Amino acid sequence: MEKNTVNNINQIIKELGSIDLAKIEIKELEKMISFLMNGYNTRLMKVPAKLVYRARKKETKRFENIEKLIYPKPEFIKTYGRVNYPFNSVFYGSANESTAIIENQPKEGDEFTVLLSGLNKDYLTMMELGMRHTAWKSKGKISDDIAIRRKLGNEQNILKNQLIDDFLIDQFTQPVKQGEEDKYKLTAVIGSNFLKGEKIEGLVFPSIAADKNTSNIVIKPEVYDNFYVPKECWTILIEKKIERNKYQVLCTAKAKRIELNGDIIW
Numbered sequence: 001m002e003k004n005t006v007n008n009i010n011q012i013i014k015e016l017g018s019i020d021l022a023k024i025e026i027k028e029l030e031k032m033i034s035f036l037m038n039g040y041n042t043r044l045m046k047v048p049a050k051l052v053y054r055a056r057k058k059e060t061k062r063f064e065n066i067e068k069l070i071y072p073k074p075e076f077i078k079t080y081g082r083v084n085y086p087f088n089s090v091f092y093g094s095a096n097e098s099t100a101i102i103e104n105q106p107k108e109g110d111e112f113t114v115l116l117s118g119l120n121k122d123y124l125t126m127m128e129l130g131m132r133h134t135a136w137k138s139k140g141k142i143s144d145d146i147a148i149r150r151k152l153g154n155e156q157n158i159l160k161n162q163l164i165d166d167f168l169i170d171q172f173t174q175p176v177k178q179g180e181e182d183k184y185k186l187t188a189v190i191g192s193n194f195l196k197g198e199k200i201e202g203l204v205f206p207s208i209a210a211d212k213n214t215s216n217i218v219i220k221p222e223v224y225d226n227f228y229v230p231k232e233c234w235t236i237l238i239e240k241k242i243e244r245n246k247y248q249v250l251c252t253a254k255a256k257r258i259e260l261n262g263d264i265i266w
Helices: 006-018 026-037 097-102 146-152 155-172 181-195 221-227
Strands: 045-047 051-057 091-094 111-119 124-128 202-206 215-219 228-243 246-254
Touching: 006 026, 006 155, 026 155, 026 181, 045 202, 051 097, 051 228, 091 097, 091 221, 097 111, 097 228, 124 215, 155 181, 181 202, 215 221, 221 228
Parallel strands: 124 202
Antiparallel strands: 045 124, 051 091, 051 111, 091 215, 111 228, 202 215, 228 246
């Protein structure tokens, strides 16, 4: 990280914090992010993401195939997401059923279809963004990691890396309302660049909707296709909101099985 100074990093972070994401051209934003991330180092983690949940609001009839329950086709993605550009497909999943549903901002009377998929290997190689400051506090800060400190070499580089870490954590833990998807531009640029890495299979970050108490993951479509197996599928009715992020729910149906071609047999 020799090319960037602490002052340069602080300045670009300040500029990124003041720009209007709805107006800035994505190419200009990409240049700013590229400059900021020059020389940034982090540790890839072996994450045993054995089970991943994804929920989608039920349509007029039950879903007949998992195709619409995993990652959407690029042509259907019209807006920026936490880690994706428009027309860029990635798989978003959650650590548990309740988080998957909460991510959809449920209302009383809504019915959701939940797909549970299982990992067919021991772990995914992932990068974490903000988990060490929330649900994974026991793991400590990245800057405290001995291997990373050794790689960075000196306290100046460690400080620069920590400044960028703090910026990433702040951005990836920002709530974004429906209809304001342009606010995802910044994390979409950062996350998409990370996912281009050959060794990275996905990212793990706190669920903002679930008050950062649990995690969401985003993985490359080919990673889901190659290493995850759809295991179970069921529908959940939101009967009553009890309090924030707590609902009285009813399981209205459970699939008998999921065929190898993805067909859901109810």
